[in-house]
Amino acid sequence: MDTIKILLVDDEADFRDIMAAFFTRRKMACHTASCCLEALDLLGREQFDAVVMDVVMPGMDGLACMKEMHGVIPELPVIILTGNASLNTGIMSMKQGAFDFCLKPVDMQELFEKVLLAGEKRRAA
Amino acid sequence: MKNIFSYLREIFSNTPEPAPDPEELKASFKKRYGLFRGLLTANNNALQAMAELEKIYYSGESYRMAAVRSKVTAILVNVFKMIKNLREMSGGRYEELETIFENIGRELDAIFERRPQRSEGPPILPLKEITLKQWDQVGEKMANLGEVTVRTDLKVPPAFVITASATRRFLSAKVLAEINRRLQILDPDDFDSLFKTCEELRRIVRQTPLPADLEELIHLHYSRLEKETHRGVKVAMRSSALGEDSAGVSFAGLYNSILGVDKENLISAYKEVIAGKYGSKAIAYRRKRGYRHEDIEMCVGCMVMIDALQSGVTYSIDPSGEERDTIRINAVAGMARGVVDGTKATDLYLVSREKPHALVYSQLSRRRDGEASPATAASLTYGQIKRLAEAAMTLEEHFGAPQDIEWSFDAQGRLYILQSRAIPASFHQPETVSAEGGPAGEAPILFGGICASRGVACGKVRKIESTEQMQSFPQGAVLLVEHPLPEWAPLLGRASALIAAHGSEAGHLATVAREFAIPALVNLPEALTLLENGRTITVNAAARAIYEGCRDDLLRDDTVKRDVMAGSPVQRIVTEALQHITPLNLNDPASLQFKAKWCETLHDITRFCHEKSVSEMFNFGKEFNFHEGAAKRLVGKVPLEWWVIDLSDGFREGVDSSLPTVRVEDVVSLPMMAIWEGISAYPWEGPPRVSMRGFGSIIFQSTMRPDLDPAVPSNLTSRNYFLISRNFCNLSVRLGYHYAMIESYLSELLTENYVTFRFKGGAADLRRKAVRAKLLAEILQAWDFRIELRSDALLARVKKRPREYLEDRLRILGYLTLHARQLDMVMDDAHMVEHYKNKFMADIAAMLAGGDRRSTGEADNGHDQDTAGR
Numbered sequence: 003m004d005t006i007k008i009l010l011v012d013d014e015a016d017f018r019d020i021m022a023a024f025f026t027r028r029k030m031a032c033h034t035a036s037c038c039l040e041a042l043d044l045l046g047r048e049q050f051d052a053v054v055m056d057v058v059m060p061g062m063d064g065l066a067c068m069k070e071m072h073g074v075i076p077e078l079p080v081i082i083l084t085g086n087a088s089l090n091t092g093i094m095s096m097k098q099g100a101f102d103f104c105l106k107p108v109d110m111q112e113l114f115e116k117v118l119l120a121g122e123k124r125r126a127a
Numbered sequence: 128m129k130n131i132f133s134y135l136r137e138i139f140s141n142t143p144e145p146a147p148d149p150e151e152l153k154a155s156f157k158k159r160y161g162l163f164r165g166l167l168t169a170n171n172n173a174l175q176a177m178a179e180l181e182k183i184y185y186s187g188e189s190y191r192m193a194a195v196r197s198k199v200t201a202i203l204v205n206v207f208k209m210i211k212n213l214r215e216m217s218g219g220r221y222e223e224l225e226t227i228f229e230n231i232g233r234e235l236d237a238i239f240e241r242r243p244q245r246s247e248g249p250p251i252l253p254l255k256e257i258t259l260k261q262w263d264q265v266g267e268k269m270a271n272l273g274e275v276t277v278r279t280d281l282k283v284p285p286a287f288v289i290t291a292s293a294t295r296r297f298l299s300a301k302v303l304a305e306i307n308r309r310l311q312i313l314d315p316d317d318f319d320s321l322f323k324t325c326e327e328l329r330r331i332v333r334q335t336p337l338p339a340d341l342e343e344l345i346h347l348h349y350s351r352l353e354k355e356t357h358r359g360v361k362v363a364m365r366s367s368a369l370g371e372d373s374a375g376v377s378f379a380g381l382y383n384s385i386l387g388v389d390k391e392n393l394i395s396a397y398k399e400v401i402a403g404k405y406g407s408k409a410i411a412y413r414r415k416r417g418y419r420h421e422d423i424e425m426c427v428g429c430m431v432m433i434d435a436l437q438s439g440v441t442y443s444i445d446p447s448g449e450e451r452d453t454i455r456i457n458a459v460a461g462m463a464r465g466v467v468d469g470t471k472a473t474d475l476y477l478v479s480r481e482k483p484h485a486l487v488y489s490q491l492s493r494r495r496d497g498e499a500s501p502a503t504a505a506s507l508t509y510g511q512i513k514r515l516a517e518a519a520m521t522l523e524e525h526f527g528a529p530q531d532i533e534w535s536f537d538a539q540g541r542l543y544i545l546q547s548r549a550i551p552a553s554f555h556q557p558e559t560v561s562a563e564g565g566p567a568g569e570a571p572i573l574f575g576g577i578c579a580s581r582g583v584a585c586g587k588v589r590k591i592e593s594t595e596q597m598q599s600f601p602q603g604a605v606l607l608v609e610h611p612l613p614e615w616a617p618l619l620g621r622a623s624a625l626i627a628a629h630g631s632e633a634g635h636l637a638t639v640a641r642e643f644a645i646p647a648l649v650n651l652p653e654a655l656t657l658l659e660n661g662r663t664i665t666v667n668a669a670a671r672a673i674y675e676g677c678r679d680d681l682l683r684d685d686t687v688k689r690d691v692m693a694g695s696p697v698q699r700i701v702t703e704a705l706q707h708i709t710p711l712n713l714n715d716p717a718s719l720q721f722k723a724k725w726c727e728t729l730h731d732i733t734r735f736c737h738e739k740s741v742s743e744m745f746n747f748g749k750e751f752n753f754h755e756g757a758a759k760r761l762v763g764k765v766p767l768e769w770w771v772i773d774l775s776d777g778f779r780e781g782v783d784s785s786l787p788t789v790r791v792e793d794v795v796s797l798p799m800m801a802i803w804e805g806i807s808a809y810p811w812e813g814p815p816r817v818s819m820r821g822f823g824s825i826i827f828q829s830t831m832r833p834d835l836d837p838a839v840p841s842n843l844t845s846r847n848y849f850l851i852s853r854n855f856c857n858l859s860v861r862l863g864y865h866y867a868m869i870e871s872y873l874s875e876l877l878t879e880n881y882v883t884f885r886f887k888g889g890a891a892d893l894r895r896k897a898v899r900a901k902l903l904a905e906i907l908q909a910w911d912f913r914i915e916l917r918s919d920a921l922l923a924r925v926k927k928r929p930r931e932y933l934e935d936r937l938r939i940l941g942y943l944t945l946h947a948r949q950l951d952m953v954m955d956d957a958h959m960v961e962h963y964k965n966k967f968m969a970d971i972a973a974m975l976a977g978g979d980r981r982s983t984g985e986a987d988n989g990h991d992q993d994t995a996g997r
Contacts, residue, residue: 058308085312089236092200096207103204105197106312115878119168123161 006121007031007048011041011055011067012083021054024110030117038067045071050078052101052120054113057084057091065098072099079120083108159216159744160775160852164879166212166740167855167872171881171926173205173733177709178913184701191414192697193311195704196239202708203232206729209736216743223723224732231707231729238703242421245369250293251344253351254286254428264290266367266426271526271547279525281518281544285355286362286430287348291369293341294401294425302335303421306405310420313410318598318617321407328405333398345393345429352431361387361432364396366403369424382409382425386462387432400427411617415643417695433543435462435535437507440633442550443519444529445477453477453487454516457633458507462535473631476512484516514542522547531633571672573658576651578668579611579625579637584646585665585677586623588658591615605666607658611636611649619643624666626673628652648673714920715887741857744774744850758848759789764807767945769847771799777851798856798871798882799849801934805941808974860944869940873930881926882936884912887919902964903947909968910939939971946970 008030012018018034025032033048035041037059044050053071057064068080079101084091095103101123102116180198183190210224248264257265257273265273265288276283298306306328313324353360366382383403388396403409404425413420439458444451457473477488486509507515515534522530526549533546589604591597597618600606606622608615611630616639619625625640625647632649640647646668648654654673658664665678674681706728713721713731716738726732761769771777771789777796778789794800850857858869868885886903900921904914912923925936946967 085308089196089200089203089232089239092204093207093232096204096211103200105200112878115876118876119878 005029005031006051006117008033008117008121009041009044009050009053010034011036011038011053011059011064013037013056013059017056025114025117028114038062038064038070041067042070042074045074045078051124052117053078053080054083054117055080057082057095065095068095068098068100077124079124081113081116081120083113156775162212162216163740163744164855164872166209166216166736167881168879169205169208169212170733170737172878173202173209173729174924175926176201176205177730180701180705181709184698184705190417190697190701192419192700193313195697195701196311199235199239199704199708202729203235206732206736209733209740213736213740213743216740221723221739224726224735227723227726228729228732231732234707235704238700238707241700245291245424247292247295248290250290250296250341251348252288252290253348254283254288254430257288263369264288264292264426265428266291266369266424268365268367268546268548269426269428270367272428272544274525275522275544275547279521281521282541283544284431284433285352286428287352288367289341289345289397289427289429291424291426294427296338296341297398297401298332298335302331306331307420310410318407318594321410321617322594325405325407325410329399329402332402332405333395335398337394337398342394345397346390349390349393349429352429356431359389361389362393363428363430363432364388364393364400365428365430366400367426367428368404369426370418370422382406388429393429397427397429401425408613408616411620412639415620417697419696419700422696430545433535433537433545436460436538436540437511438462438533438535438545439473439515441515441519441532441534442529442633443523443532444480444550446550446632452480454480454484454519455633456507456512456515457631460506473633474506475631476507478512478516480516480520484513486512511536511540511542518542518544569675571667571670572664572675573651573653573673574671575653576626576648576671577632578647578671579630579632579634579649580640580645580647581669582624582644582646583665583667583669583678583681584623585663585682588660588662588664590655590658590660591618605664607654609655611647613639619645624668625649626651626654626658626666628655741850759787761791761849762788763791765791767847769849771849771851774850774852774855776853777855794851796849796851796853796856797873797930797934798854798937799851799858801873801937802849802856802858802869802871802941802944805938805943805974806945808938808942809946809970858944867944869937869944871933871937873933875930877927877929880928880930880933881924882933882940884921884923884940886921886923898960899947902960903943906943906964906967906971907939910936910971912936935975938974942971942974943967 008025010018010021010025010032011034012021013036015036018036022032022034033044033050035044038061041053041055045053053068055064055067059067062070064082064084068082071078071080080099082091082095082100082103083106084104085106092103092105101120104113104116176198180195180202183194183198206228210221210228214221214224245263248261252261252265252273254269254273254276257270258277259270259274261273262270269286269288272283272286273288275281309324309328313320349362352362363384363386365384368382383400383406385396385399404420404423410420413423437458437460439456441457442455445453445455454477456476456478458476459473475488475490476486479485479487491506518534519530519532522532522544526547528549530547531550532544535543535545537543584605586603586605587601588607589600590607591600592609594614597615600618600621602621603623604621605624605626606615606618607626609628611625611627611634613635615636619636619639620643622645624645625636627636627647627649628651630637630649634649637647637649646666648666648668648671658673663676665674665676665681666672667674667681708729710728711730711734712727713725713734715721721735721738723735726735758770758772761771771794777794777799778784779793779795782789782793791803794803847860848858854874855872856870860867860869866885866887869883870885871882872879874880884907886900897919900916900919904916904921904923907923908914912925915922925933
């Protein structure tokens with residue numbers, strides 16, 4: 003399989019760095035964005051296999067952002083990753099078309115495999 | 128499975144319709160198969176999260192709300208996926224599942240988001256207007272003090288309380304949401320991030336502006352305190368938390384009190400005390416005891432500072448006394464902080480509870496250290512001791528329970544009560560562990576100190592001198608410190624025992640040790656020089672003794688109960704939530720109740736979706752005309768009768784699909800091949816042959832058990848079916864009257880891999896069925912299956928393991944599927960059952976050890992991650 007290319011959207015710089023290092027170590031191409039607009043901008047310029055995105059961000063939140071993304075690329079798998087503790091956020095994310103949903107603190111291996119599955123789905127589509 | 132067979136029957140009986148375009152069919156199948164795979168993975172993830180949730184709930188150890196939330200969210204998300212995929216597979220059927228799911232989700236949300244109902248009131252209350260009735264406005268600590276002020280003749284320094292209503296105005300819902308978000312993210316076992324997050328949270332609180340009117344009110348009430356005393360009077364800002372209402376939970380010393388606050392600093396000190404709710408020790412403690420952060424609200428008492436000459440702590444019943452007839456007084460010169468911080472050596476007085484309160488014992492601090500320390504000696508007069516004893520008895524009588532009292536004498540000799548609260552019940556109950564006549568075995572290596580918390584524990588010594596070292600403190604080690612500072616409290620969740628060179632049982636850390644039910648010995652200076660890091664010791668706190676090595680004899684006799692979560696809000700939440708999650712009402716797919724509308728729990732939904740998704744894969748064949756040859760009989764060197772249905776890529780390429788049979792060698796389904804190796808590893812020995820026509824008829828006919836009427840008489844329903852693809856296999860077997868299913872998915876992604884075995888007895892008498900299920904469970908448990916056994920229904924699972932590991936598990940199941948039927952004959956004979964169990968275990972071990980493809984049959988072999996990607 004070719005290298006899976008993912009886009010990571012999170013407003014916390016530390017978290018972005020840790021995640022990017024993690025995915026890069028596992029031979030994935032990982033790009034990051036600190037907010038929705040930056041992410042949409044990147045998506046307009048490059049192809050990604052999957053998006054991993056936080057919910058609570060300054061400006062447009064993750065769910066609204068996902069909607070924008072799906073408006074442009076309907077089949078793009080988006081994995082929502084959040085510290086927002088409400089149970090509803092999980093179900094809402096799924097209803098609005100998330101590929102999967104993880105609560106922080108996240109099990110990295112689990113997230114990694116979710117990204118693999120998302121990438122596989124994207125390529126099959 | 129009944130539905131599957133009825134579908135099959137239809138497949139075989141209906142007239143075939145014209146087949147659609149093969150390419151279209153292939154694409155359609157691929158899509159459906161993808162949904163099916165996704166559903167299987169979601170099923171496994173949901174079941175795993177349920178098992179983990181039950182595990183933490185029943186472990187008796189502490190768990191935190193964030194972990195519970197994560198698990199429940201994982202369950203919800205995966206169940207949602209299952210419903211979605213099933214509905215998509217079935218062309219939009221099972222709509223009622225969505226309603227049921229929505230309802231369960233709403234119920235769970237209500238359980239999780241439920242807030243304690245607390246009344247609103249004025250933002251500030253003067254102490255002299257407070258009694259116990261106002262506890263839900265001012266917190267227990269200040270309510271008690273108000274009660275003392277109003278209802279007894281004891282003196283409390285003038286004060287007012289900034290109430291919970293004020294706090295709610297200060298920290299709005301928006302600020303709290305941000306705080307809670309950061310707490311959810313936090314891993315509290317990681318001390319670096321714990322300290323970092325705590326610092327951030329406190330900064331958020333400090334930077335949040337106080338509403339202007341509230342700020343003015345605080346200044347107004349302060350000026351009233353000035354009028355009662357003198358201009359520029361200094362005050363103490365004391366935390367008084369609300370919600371710490373569980374019996375035996377004291378939350379001692381977790382929060383800040385700020386002393387010597389002047390007018391200019393009132394507001395910042397107030398914020399600082401509120402921020403204390405998010406101190407590292409408070410967070411760690413709530414987590415350990417099962418409190419959500421929102422269960423606790425902070426109120427702040429603003430109290431005139433007493434110029435204390437002597438201060439201390441009184442227990443109206445000496446907790447360490449065996450006779451329960453003395454009052455215990457620890458005293459120091461100056462303010463009381465040194466007593467509760469464990470930093471100052473204290474004077475100790477034991478006084479009779481009976482009037483006229485004779486002094487029965489005294490020990491001044493200088494004698495304890497071996498050198499004079501006149502600066503800290505309180506040197507109470509007998510008159511003072513007597514007044515303290517009388518005050519203790521008054522308070523005990525007023526509150527109706529033994530009290531733990533903080534007090535000060537001012538320069539004029541007036542006694543002020545600074546705090547009075549009940550001693551946790553577990554602490555003043557009579558001693559049950561005898562310290563007398565130590566047990567046989569080697570003598571202690573160290574003896575002495577004060578028992579601050581009873582119990583016996585063993586572990587390696589780890590000395591902690593700075594907060595930087597806390598991060599490296601290992602789980603289960605014995606914590607050795609010089610002073611029992613409250614700062615070490617987060618470690619008590621991990622420590623097996625506490626030893627401190629200094630301090631007394633009145634210190635906060637000692638209190639926390641008692642609540643965590645870990646043994647604690649304090650005031651044992653020799654420990655610092657005698658015990659080195661890494662040495663394994665056993666602490667018997669009640670006997671005030673430390674032994675070399677791990678003393679099982681002592682640990683066995685330990686009677687101290689540990690149920691730190693009992694009665695806590697988090698435990699209540701999980702108890703309620705589990706009712707909507709784990710009970711399984713839909714057990715038997717053949718039952719009339721096996722319908723979407725009968726699903727009551729999330730577990731029911733997973734079971735239902737799984738079953739129906741398997742049916743839907745058959746349905747596909749029905750819709751698109753599997754011709755009669757879809758189910759192919761397995762031929763070759765084959766015992767019994769087996770049928771195989773290829774869902775996709777399960778046969779070698781080029782196999783003639785028009786033939787009614789398929790050879791074993793033409794099957795390329797990874798899980799089926801492994802099962803088959805187990806089935807064919809040993810020749811089948813029984814039951815007695817009644818017909819030479821074929822093995823198949825034997826086991827499925829009632830000749831074996833003529834006492835029972837077969838529930839499933841038709842030939843078709845009694846066949847053994849493999850449903851396969853390259854990575855997937857679902858084998859359903861009717862063993863006469865019982866039903867077994869093996870299902871597995873094997874791929875290179877660990878997250879998808881699993882093996883499941885279901886076994887359910889038929890119409891036989893329950894005892895015999897249960898014996899068989901139990902025997903199978905025991906064997907599978909020995910091979911690391913996770914077992915759920917309810918009466919005669921057995922569910923055994925392994926998942927997220929490398930392919931090779933799971934293939935061995937499938938071989939075991941294949942073997943058992945074939946050979947366990949011999950048990951039917953001998954189930955009443957315990958001796959024979961044992962004989963078969965041993966034989967099965969030996970056969971399996973030999974089978975796994977002997978395989979050419981496998982280097983070893985060790986159960987742990989499969990842990991090797993590198994084998995997964997082959």
